[in-house]
Amino acid sequence: MKLGILINEGPYQHQASDTALQYVKAALKKGHEIYRVFFYNDGVNNATRLATPPQDDRNITKEWASLAKDHGIDLVVCVAAAQRRGILDKGEAERNGKDSDNIEDGFRISGLGQLVEAGIQADRLITFGD
Amino acid sequence: MSEDGVVKKFMYVNRKSPYGTIYALESLEVVLITAAFDQDVSLTFTDDGVYQLMKGQQTEGIGMKNFSSTYSALGDYEINKIFIDKESLEERGLSLSDLQELVWEDEDEDYAEKSSINLVSRAELSEIMNNQDVVLSF
Numbered sequence: 001m002k003l004g005i006l007i008n009e010g011p012y013q014h015q016a017s018d019t020a021l022q023y024v025k026a027a028l029k030k031g032h033e034i035y036r037v038f039f040y041n042d043g044v045n046n047a048t049r050l051a052t053p054p055q056d057d058r059n060i061t062k063e064w065a066s067l068a069k070d071h072g073i074d075l076v077v078c079v080a081a082a083q084r085r086g087i088l089d090k091g092e093a094e095r096n097g098k099d100s101d102n103i104e105d106g107f108r109i110s111g112l113g114q115l116v117e118a119g120i121q122a123d124r125l126i127t128f129g130d
Numbered sequence: 131m132s133e134d135g136v137v138k139k140f141m142y143v144n145r146k147s148p149y150g151t152i153y154a155l156e157s158l159e160v161v162l163i164t165a166a167f168d169q170d171v172s173l174t175f176t177d178d179g180v181y182q183l184m185k186g187q188q189t190e191g192i193g194m195k196n197f198s199s200t201y202s203a204l205g206d207y208e209i210n211k212i213f214i215d216k217e218s219l220e221e222r223g224l225s226l227s228d229l230q231e232l233v234w235e236d237e238d239e240d241y242a243e244k245s246s247i248n249l250v251s252r253a254e255l256s257e258i259m260n261n262q263d264v265v266l267s268f
Contacts, residue, residue, distance in 0.1 A: 006266070041156055041268075081156060112163040119264040120136050120169070127267060130153075 003027055004118030005037040008129030010045035011060040012053065017046050020128040021063055028071055035122040036074040037064070038115045039107075041129065044082040047075070049104035065106035075107045076114045138263035139170045144179035145267060149194050154182050157268035158200055165207035172211035172262075173204070174255060180218045183229040198230070205234030210246040217252050 005024060009016035024034055039046055046061055053059050068075050077087060083096070089109050093101040103109065119125045142161050148154040164171050175183060182201070189196040204212070212232055219225060232246040250258065259265055 008268075040160070041152065080159060112160050113167065115160060116140075116164045116167045116169065119140060119164075119266075120138055120167070125264050125266070129267075 001123045002033045002035045002121065004035050004115075004122035004125040006115065006118075006125060006127045006129070007037065007039050007043040007046060008041040008127065010042035011051065013042075014130065016128040016130070017043065017060050017064075018058075020126075021060070021067065023126070023128070024067065024073070034071070034073050036076055036114065036118045037068075038118055039075070039077045040081055040112075040115065042085070043129070044077050044085055044087045047077045047082070047087050047104055047107040048102045050102045061104050065104050068106045077103070077107050077109045078115070079109050079111055082109055137168065137170055139172070139261065140164050140264045140266065141172045141174060141259060141262040143174045143176060143259075143265060143267040144182055145177040147178040147181040148184075148187065148198065149189065149192060153268040154179070155197055157266075158197065160266065160268075161204070161209065162200075162207060165209055171209045172213065172258075173209065174213045174215065174259075176215035176218045176252075176255070178218075178222075180214060180222065180224060180229070183214075183232075184224075185228060185230055201230055201232060204232060205246055208234070210234035210244070211248070212246045213248050213250050213255060213258060215252060215255055216249050219249075 005020055007017050007020050011017045046064060049061060051061055064075060067073060087103060088098055088101045089103045090101045092109055142157055144154060144157055146153045187196055187198040226249060233243045234246050235241040236244050
């Protein structure tokens with residue numbers, strides 16, 4: 001089955017992103033296809049490469065990035081939600097006159113249309129959030 | 131419409147009060163984008179989500195932008211299926227007269243103005259939800 005994933009909560013504060021990671025791993029193992037993972041609301045905070053959790057804790061951002069790399073998963077961060085919360089790629093930083101960017105490799109910033117498209121193209125759109 | 135002409139039924143379930151958290155505002159942002167894709171969009175207001183449609187919202191005191199007028203534009207985006215959970219209204223001592231009137235214009239009947247609002251029981255709502263392709267809950 002082709003699955004779209006929506007993550008609406010940030011890392012550590014909330015379990016949504018952890019659960020989504022485990023769900024995606026399990027779905028891949030069963031042979032399902034992940035059409036796209038879309039990060040919205042505080043979920044965009046999963047994309048910052050500047051997060052520095054304690055060494056004995058998981059690094060959720062790195063886990064997403066490595067899973068995406070291994071399986072060619074499209075990780076998309078909503079541009080409007082990201083701008084509000086200070087998640088920027090190089091282009092966005094330049095456009096908005098900011099002195100740096102902070103997005104992890106493997107994530108890309110795009111519009112909400114990518115979420116709607118995931119709803120249209122995937123067989124199921126699964127939400128992880130509050 | 132999507133490139134291959136697929137039209138799916140998208141339902142947005144609004145469960146939270148309008149200010150307090152950002153869910154209501156960011157839900158509305160996705161709703162408007164979905165309409166631009168020519169999908170079959172409906173909205174449900176349930177639990178504290180019914181407060182999103184309250185008349186006479188005043189936000190000066192909390193320093194937030196009052197976005198409640200955006201709901202009245204939904205009809206212009208051809209979003210005219212708005213479901214209000216009857217029990218949620220009643221539990222909060224509210225009735226439809228406390229909520230904004232949301233309307234749309236029916237092209238097939240000389241642009242007659244019609245109400246977009248459907249007051250439904252939870253039992254009816256669960257049936258309507260069962261018939262959706264995509265349910266997004268905020």
